[in-house]
Amino acid sequence: MTKLLHKYWKTAAMAASSYVGDSPLFLIDYLLRLLRVIVLLSIWRTILAGKGTVSGMTLDAVLTYTLVAEVFAAQLSPRTTLDEVFWNGTIVGRLLQPLGIFGQFSADMFGRWLFEFSVFSVPLLLFAPLLGVSALPAGAGAAGLFVLSLALAISVGLAIEFVFGGLLVLLQLPHWAVSQVRGAITTLLSGAIVPLALLPQGVGAAFAWMPFASMASAPLQIYTGTGEPLELLALQVGWSIVLWPLAHWLWRVSRERMVAYGG
Amino acid sequence: MAGNVEPGTDQRRRTNDERAIPQNKHRSSFIVRPSSPILRRNIWRLLRLWKLYALLDFTFLLADLKLALTWYISDGIVNLASVTATLLLADRFAGIGAWGRYEVVFLLGYATVVSGLMNMFFGYNVLTISRRLGRGQLDHTLIQPQPIWLSLLTEGFMPFSGSPMLLPGIALLVWSASRLSLAITPGWLALLALNLAASSVVVLAFSFLWGSLAFWAPRAAEEISSSSIRLLYQLKGFPLDGLGSLLLSGMLTVLPVGFVAWYPCRALLGLDPLAWSRWITPLAALSFAIVTSWIFRKGMRYYGSTGSQRYSSLGHRG
Amino acid sequence: MEALVHNATAASDIVVELRGVCKTFRQKQRSERLRDTLRTMFRPPIREVRALQQIDLQIRRGEIVAYAGPNGAGKSTTVKLLSGMLTPDTGTVRSLGMDPVRDRVRYVGKIGVVFGQRTELWMDHPIAASFEWKRVVWDIPRPRYERMRDLVKELLGLGEFFNSLTRELSLGQKMRAELGLALLHEPELLFLDEPTIGLDVLAKRTILDFIKDLNREQRVTVMLTSHDMAELELLAGRIVMIDHGKIAFDGSFDRLRRDVSDQRRLLLETANSTPPTLGGATLMKSAASRHEYTFDATQTKIATLLEQAASQTQVLDVETHRAPIDEVIADIYRQWQR
Numbered sequence: 001m002t003k004l005l006h007k008y009w010k011t012a013a014m015a016a017s018s019y020v021g022d023s024p025l026f027l028i029d030y031l032l033r034l035l036r037v038i039v040l041l042s043i044w045r046t047i048l049a050g051k052g053t054v055s056g057m058t059l060d061a062v063l064t065y066t067l068v069a070e071v072f073a074a075q076l077s078p079r080t081t082l083d084e085v086f087w088n089g090t091i092v093g094r095l096l097q098p099l100g101i102f103g104q105f106s107a108d109m110f111g112r113w114l115f116e117f118s119v120f121s122v123p124l125l126l127f128a129p130l131l132g133v134s135a136l137p138a139g140a141g142a143a144g145l146f147v148l149s150l151a152l153a154i155s156v157g158l159a160i161e162f163v164f165g166g167l168l169v170l171l172q173l174p175h176w177a178v179s180q181v182r183g184a185i186t187t188l189l190s191g192a193i194v195p196l197a198l199l200p201q202g203v204g205a206a207f208a209w210m211p212f213a214s215m216a217s218a219p220l221q222i223y224t225g226t227g228e229p230l231e232l233l234a235l236q237v238g239w240s241i242v243l244w245p246l247a248h249w250l251w252r253v254s255r256e257r258m259v260a261y262g263g
Numbered sequence: 264m265a266g267n268v269e270p271g272t273d274q275r276r277r278t279n280d281e282r283a284i285p286q287n288k289h290r291s292s293f294i295v296r297p298s299s300p301i302l303r304r305n306i307w308r309l310l311r312l313w314k315l316y317a318l319l320d321f322t323f324l325l326a327d328l329k330l331a332l333t334w335y336i337s338d339g340i341v342n343l344a345s346v347t348a349t350l351l352l353a354d355r356f357a358g359i360g361a362w363g364r365y366e367v368v369f370l371l372g373y374a375t376v377v378s379g380l381m382n383m384f385f386g387y388n389v390l391t392i393s394r395r396l397g398r399g400q401l402d403h404t405l406i407q408p409q410p411i412w413l414s415l416l417t418e419g420f421m422p423f424s425g426s427p428m429l430l431p432g433i434a435l436l437v438w439s440a441s442r443l444s445l446a447i448t449p450g451w452l453a454l455l456a457l458n459l460a461a462s463s464v465v466v467l468a469f470s471f472l473w474g475s476l477a478f479w480a481p482r483a484a485e486e487i488s489s490s491s492i493r494l495l496y497q498l499k500g501f502p503l504d505g506l507g508s509l510l511l512s513g514m515l516t517v518l519p520v521g522f523v524a525w526y527p528c529r530a531l532l533g534l535d536p537l538a539w540s541r542w543i544t545p546l547a548a549l550s551f552a553i554v555t556s557w558i559f560r561k562g563m564r565y566y567g568s569t570g571s572q573r574y575s576s577l578g579h580r581g
Numbered sequence: 582m583e584a585l586v587h588n589a590t591a592a593s594d595i596v597v598e599l600r601g602v603c604k605t606f607r608q609k610q611r612s613e614r615l616r617d618t619l620r621t622m623f624r625p626p627i628r629e630v631r632a633l634q635q636i637d638l639q640i641r642r643g644e645i646v647a648y649a650g651p652n653g654a655g656k657s658t659t660v661k662l663l664s665g666m667l668t669p670d671t672g673t674v675r676s677l678g679m680d681p682v683r684d685r686v687r688y689v690g691k692i693g694v695v696f697g698q699r700t701e702l703w704m705d706h707p708i709a710a711s712f713e714w715k716r717v718v719w720d721i722p723r724p725r726y727e728r729m730r731d732l733v734k735e736l737l738g739l740g741e742f743f744n745s746l747t748r749e750l751s752l753g754q755k756m757r758a759e760l761g762l763a764l765l766h767e768p769e770l771l772f773l774d775e776p777t778i779g780l781d782v783l784a785k786r787t788i789l790d791f792i793k794d795l796n797r798e799q800r801v802t803v804m805l806t807s808h809d810m811a812e813l814e815l816l817a818g819r820i821v822m823i824d825h826g827k828i829a830f831d832g833s834f835d836r837l838r839r840d841v842s843d844q845r846r847l848l849l850e851t852a853n854s855t856p857p858t859l860g861g862a863t864l865m866k867s868a869a870s871r872h873e874y875t876f877d878a879t880q881t882k883i884a885t886l887l888e889q890a891a892s893q894t895q896v897l898d899v900e901t902h903r904a905p906i907d908e909v910i911a912d913i914y915r916q917w918q919r
Contacts, residue, residue: 028487028490043501046502174333174334178337180338187344315714322706326746406665406701408719568667
């Protein structure tokens with residue numbers, strides 16, 4: 001087990017250090033993200049100014065929601081290098097590694113998270129007061145439940161990632177189309193940008209039942225104390241139970257097609 | 264292509280002169296000006312090349328019905344998703360800030376048309392130029408017997424596969440304009456067209472400006488123009504009136520999100536008190552174009568001296 | 582192949598001239614350890630690679646020049662300089678009477694470039710579409726284009742897959758199409774950077790024969806790089822060898838063999854399985870009654886070896902030939918490394 005963990009750790013470390021291989025220019029990406037969150041915060045202030053509590057959310061709660069969504073952006077929408085690997089045909093090489101396929105992609109993803117978390121997410125959390133936003137959770141209990149909900153969100157997100165990957169191969173779809181659609185749908189339906197509670201009545205409620213909402217909306221609601229934790233956690237567990245077997249099944253049936261897909 | 268006969272004496276004299284020059288002077292002239300015959304034919308070439316790439320785009324889609332359907336459906340979903348959030352918010356709150364519901368729809372329509380124009384004219388990673396530069400694919404452009412600007416202006420032309428965003432954008436513009444009781448005159452339409460073109464130039468210039476970083480750092484900057492474009496697209500559909508002055512200045516200069524849709528729409532809808540506000544976006548486009556051209560040329564000179572140290576065929580003509 | 586009439590750069594017999602060309606690249610050095618990588622993120626150590634050092638080279642019209650050297654010697658850098666993609670740090674590059682960079686647009690209309698590891702073909706379109714694209718972008722008059730298209734289709738055997746998607750073709754088919762594409766505009770000068778990499782024997786022969794015919798009939802000047810020495814020897818009359826950015830040899834293959842050593846092979850078939858001991862020759866392998874030796878023909882005469890063999894055993898058959906050029910080159914590379 002230790003050896004196996006060491007292998008995954010090495011994979012993660014390689015992914016983390018790949019950022020610094022060329023030039024520090026990639027840090028500009030984080031600057032752009034910071035700018036984006038500042039603009040979003042201003043837009044919310046414009047929309048909700050003087051409106052008090054809207055669908056159980058105050059302006060402060062929405063601002064915290066938006067900031068925390070950016071802090072944990074990668075975790076709330078987990079993306080591996082799966083579609084790129086399919087496209088350039090290097091999936092064959094991955095299958096030759098003595099590691100589980102889900103495990104190696106996940107390890108690679110965690111490695112990239114390590115770097116991003118230390119360089120962007122933690123500083124953003126610490127400097128939130130400078131942006132006029134409280135980054136504190138709704139309470140100690142909320143903080144603990146948030147950690148659990150975040151772990152479940154990652155689980156649901158990864159399962160969706162592998163489900164899409166399996167569908168990509170099974171249906172022989174162009175990877176860029178699937179990636180674009182997935183990104184667009186996830187952004188809208190997960191509640192990462194616009195809290196589902198602020199959408200027109202009925203629309204938000206409908207979105208809340210979908211698996212995408214378990215990726216972002218659920219943990220963010222728990223963090224800001226604007227949702228029922230037990231209900232949200234139960235939904236996340238339910239989607240994990242449904243999606244992981246589906247992901248495994250899709251990969252099993254598409255395994256042979258996988259090596260012929262793409263480059 | 265007809266060959267050119269060069270007098271042998273000219274060549275010998277030039278060779279003798281260059282022998283005396285130890286440091287190569289070519290580095291500063293890597294951006295070459297094409298010879299006169301090609302320059303004169305450029306407009307005609309532009310049209311011919313657009314026709315060529317339009318045909319390639321059309322045959323690409325026709326070759327595989329599943330691919331064509333996937334393309335249009337996926338673009339449709341992406342398009343819908345990109346405007347839905349803002350539309351729903353505008354509906355829920357009867358507008359955003361000082362913008363009424365249909366003014367927000369007009370803004371979204373304008374922004375979508377700009378995205379559509381970008382998709383249609385600058386596909387194949389031309390818009391996200393940092394990918395081409397970072398992956399060492401510029402060499403493919405350099406071995407074509409035409410100016411680089413002509414290649415970049417035409418290679419990305421995808422009028423069929425790139426149009427899914429354009430048409431819904433136009434539909435949103437038309438619908439919202441009808442609800443807003445705007446005085447649609449030929450002059451106003453001309454200004455709309457000018458501002459749309461200007462916004463497109465701003466987006467292109469911005470992408471090339473950031474993308475030029477890939478000349479100096481190919482790997483790190485490979486995705487930088489797609490990151491910066493993504494930011495523009497994520498924020499393009501929001502009214503920016505509530506931003507502080509410092510932040511707003513940034514949104515109109517360093518990160519010109521404001522010129523993608525917000526400012527030109529303010530001007531066209533008469534929300535801006537300045538009389539000549541309708542000309543500001545075109546002026547901004549010109550300024551961005553000049554700055555970007557200068558940076559890109561610097562990058563090309565640097566590229567001429569270092570070449571590309573990596574090559575990846577990912578995304579090149581396929 | 583019929584002689585084709587087209588306007589060509591007249592006058593000078595020298596089509597390619599490099600004088601005092603130097604080119605240096607800078608490579609950032611990174612550690613495999615995360616700690617060190619973070620420490621050197623902003624100011625990494627730089628290693629300078631002197632890709633070309635004072636290169637002087639001339640190529641005459643109609644020559645086929647093999648440009649060889651170990652990996653990292655500077656071959657691709659030279660091809661890129663001559664293709665107009667790079668500028669030299671010092672020195673001058675003239676080709677077809679032009680500066681490849683300053684006169685790029687006009688210059689690339691007269692050259693053809695094939696990179697073995699890159700393609701100019703459109704992956705999601707048939708070969709025919711890529712050819713049509715070339716016609717428009719290179720502004721090839723239609724009658725000339727149709728003549729050249731039909732010619733390369735016939736000579737390179739492109740007809741059977743001309744309307745197939747590039748993505749669905751084998752490597753050999755793609756390379757043949759790539760070569761055909763490069764020739765559509767009747768270039769005067771052709772740069773082939775590893776054009777037969779990864780190809781099977783038949784595909785290689787097709788391409789090599791085609792290049793030879795092209796050179797013979799149309800006096801197209803060819804500069805090609807390859808690691809396949811046998812292929813280069815078949816094709817080129819002249820070999821330029823580059824090592825660590827400097828020209829180490831420039832001459833014919835025969836002179837190369839003589840200058841380095843005249844290694845020969847001697848195969849003996851004897852009446853018994855014991856290989857005879859030959860002074861001045863080294864036994865390479867022995868199987869049943871066939872024995873293969875290597876010797877330096879400048880030091881040892883064949884007659885002497887045969888006398889020795891005959892005195893030890895009954896010699897049934899004799900065969901002698903030159904050492905494969907690959908081995909000659911490998912010996913040279915080993916010497917350079919010392």
